[in-house]
Amino acid sequence: MASHPLLKPLLIVLLLVGGVMGHTLRAQSTLLQNAPARRVLSLNGSWNYIIDPYENGFYDYRREAFDQSKSGKGGYYDNAKPSSTQEPELIEYDFDKSAALQVPGDWNSQDPKLLYYEGTIWYKKSFHLAPKAGQRYFLYFGAINYEAHIYLNGKKLGMHKGGFTPIQYDITDQLSPSGDNFVVVKADNTRRPNEVPTINTDWWNYGGITRDVFIAETPATYISDYKVQLAKNDANTLAGYVQLSGPNRANQAVTLTIEEAGIKQTLKTDGEGRVAFRLPAKKLMRWSPQNPKLYAVRLSSGPDAVQDRIGFRTIQTRGADVLLNGQSIFMRGISIHDENPLIPGRARGEGDLRMLLTWAKELGCNYVRLAHYPHNEIMLKLADEMGLLVWAEVPVYWTIAWENPDTYQNAEAQLTDLISMGKNRASVVVWSVGNETPLGEPRLKFMSSLAQKARALDDTRLISAALELHRTPDNVIHVDDPLGEYLDLTSINEYAGWYWGGSPSEITKYTFDIKYNKPVTISEFGGDALAGYHGDANTRWSEEYQEALYVNQLKMLSTIKNLRGMTPWILADFRATRRQHPVYQNGFNRKGLISSTGTKKKAFFVLQEYYRQMAQKYDRK
Template sequence: MTPPTPLKLLLSLILGVLSLFTGPAAQAQTSLIQNAPGRRVLSLNGSWNYIIDPYENGFYDYRREAFDKSATGKGGYYDNQKPSNSQEPELIEYDFDHSAAMQIPGDWNSQDIKLLYYEGTIWFKKDFKLKPTAGKRYFLYFGAINYESHIYLNGKKLGMHKGGFTPIQLEITDKLSATGDNFVVVKADNTRHTEEVPTINTDWWNYGGITRDVFIAETPGTFIVDYKVQLAKDDASTLAGYVQLDGPEKAGQSVTLNIAEAGLRQTLKTDGEGRATFRLPAKKLKLWSPLSPTRYAVSLTNGSETVQDKIGFRTIQTKGQDLLLNGKSIFLRGISIHDENPLIPGRARGEGDLRMLLTWAKELGCNYVRLAHYPHNEIMLKLADEMGLLVWAEVPVYWTIAWENPTTYQNAEQQLSDLISMGKNRASVVVWSIGNETPLGDPRLKFMSRLATKARALDDTRLIAAALELHRTPDNVVHVDDPLGEFLDLASFNEYAGWYWGGKPSEITKYTFDIKYNKPVVISELGGSALAGYHGDAETRWSEEYQEALYVNQIKMLSAIKGLRGMTPWILVDFRATRRQHPVYQNGFNRKGLISNTGQKKKAFYVLQEYYRQQAAKYDTGK
């Protein structure tokens, strides 16, 4: 990997330290449990009652003071109040049990026509039975809620969370009912704000609600909360990592790491903080790659608890302008993907939707996907491991963020930390992306360089990237000299020659690229829109032929770049975007997909497929 200059690194480290003393973190939760879905869980997926609350009557009184901050903490919808047997009538102006129901996980925009464009608050309630067992601990886990959520159990507030795409975990051990009858209430608010991450302006649909799996995880009193089992930095012969226990008896405990198929077994002893680190020779491990996505059954045992995972092992590094996977040159044959099933309105709801998207990417000839522009479902990362697809994983620092707001930075850093926590054991993830198309300026550079430094501190075994800015000069030269590139491992950038600039598709081959950095070049976006089934000649905008010609000439133009090591054209499938309003060609969809929202492959799909076939023949000479 190419490190930043010493001066830049020192500046970023100083800023990183200063950030510890700025605004509070957005989340009130314990450290995320590694591989939480793999623990013993009680699913809360299914039907949840909901109440639409645009005035937030269930959260504030008539003087706009929050009920849950009052002396009694009572009065909000989270109380789930029922009429009592008292002879004096009570005024209750809501009733979850007689309200409509919605399927969770799922967004509200696609499940109720009244809510297609709704942005605001909706309350959700779910009853469940769980009688706590002595000596056990319980954690309520949401895969994602968009965007700000307040979470209550049996009328008591557990915490709040900001961020529409990262997990939420709250301990509920001492808040469960002794009778086993419980209810959870969630206030979800997808209102956009300029100081949030992402900011007010995006190019995807602002799906609201509880959009990923909900469950309760049961653990022992002292349990394995976190672990990292991966190859050491740039070293395929050494397995390195750690195990972290949580609980009253975490110090001085024995934890056994076992990878039976590879003949690796080691008993570790935790320190006073419940942590044990290790470095083991790993010469017998078969390395993971897209050609051979080998995964091993890894188990970690502490007392009566055994945590199991399937983990692949590989190295990723740069050498000048070359990109090396397991020490061998690789070309990233990629495509960008949104977390959305185009065939069914709404967010992708589970493994079936996600597997379909990755299967399409494999059919295109991909060995790599960019999961844009926010953290995707943890299931997606596990499927990529299984199917042999490298991954660029990203946080939604997108376009114009409130660069000088300390709380905004803390929010972005927390989302980055949670993304890395969720994906650090997935061999497929080779790039942590800290943002997309952020405008030049000193406040932005400070903000983004701090994120890059944070990502390296959390995980030095993967590449750090972002979609950089570029500019053109009258001599038809595209310059990539964004100063953020000093902090990154890839010269990665978005370019839309033939669509937003550069004239007709046939004219874009006149452009050349002046790239400042001696790093592998990865084009993070390129493309143009086509309405599936609309035909014309190669100069008829919106036609499949225009998009086809654009891809033909993009490939010619980009192939001249020295150090080109991959691309993720925009995008695999047409997706919903509120800002795309042309009533004939868009109708609420971004049409840059190579596949339509009905699953129809456009002509450009086959152009890229053939190019990737040629690249595979050139680079995939061995496993």
């Protein structure tokens, strides 16, 4: 097996699996962090698929699940073949004679008849892997949207909910001794009201196995988790932990090495295989957008070793200021979807993701909002490398089933996964618990609980959410959402000049009344423009209208004394089923500063110039 070049470096995180029939989620015991740093076998490539809108491969004619029957047989996951007898049994499917989809990749963009498809599709991949004695093997999926039932050699491994978080299973005991194996996945992207996200969203519901798939190999006792970062608000102390798993995890030596910084420390695990540490870190150069310094970090214990590239910085707030390494910054940002506008479908790998972040850098950004769900882990690694601060978010979007306990547990689990996979990334400075959620007591309880959970999991980063606002007839924009009490940033979405407020020239009449003395970041503003469509500043959908909107938004927002950043909506046009105007939208949200053909619209240069001025004001060498 060889490392796949596009997999480096992803992180494996705490996963959720649930009962086969029900929707109650339970935590899977986890296991492996930074799996691509291991010896891996890639399962990317062609997977045979079967479209199954009636779920014939999962239920019998009485609507009872085959994998819950006494025999556990009968579903498509058996990958059954006719016997060689004179009267072969009836089998009404055949993966090997079915068409193929490329993985990673959504199904919507690969087959015209699947463009709007929501439902079940079965995937099958055969592979050869003969397990070696004394080794463990983990099957990893970067993401499957949305509900996934996963089987190996006809046996169920589990079920996972969440279209943007990784899935991992220890398959050591399920691999065939002969080395001939097959994995089958039931992927279902059906939208449901109690899920996260819920039925109503404003992005394309891409289905399928959308991120990398591989099998990672470790020794029997292995490094399963670790955190190596600066302590909270302490630039001189390196703090974290290492967790061993396996039969010999107790009282084992673990060595942490950062050779370039002269750090080499040997630690000893406790009876559960865990060791926490605090070490002097005065010699570590601080990571920043101007100098995105990464160190080679090595963790080793017995036969196991893991390599990572990690940056070190502090992030905190003080009054109106956001302090990076103790210095006040202005977060010059842009929002981004996990989608390459030039090629239909989800972003497929490092090339697509690097292109998006390169555009952001060209715009003058030091910050990106990865909306509205966990993005590919490769994106976080690239942000580390390229010097971009990151706002990372879970898909608690618009109106969730606030009073459903299972919905909350699902949201909390996705948040836990997100924090787990980003905890060693210097670029990640904000955990966001949601977007544009309406006021109300059930929502406040739900969202504040998520904020408290995020803070308990990681007290070294900022907590926020994209809040809504309300206006009064005297042209005052009020920001007084009670959720703001639980957040480090006051972040708001406002669409003056597009959804309300009159024409672009009229929006400078608005003033802001913001309840909290905290840094303010504008998490969204913008308006649609069809690239190449021109008119005057009052011609809706024209580049000139969007340009004027940006000019006047920046004038209006400059009156906010606590303004410390923004992530306008959005870097590039993206596909959205809700956007149906046959001339100007045609299935795209056109608020991008870059078009679906890669053309920069006029507003791009307005924001670029503004960011140039803000960089001169705030940036320090």
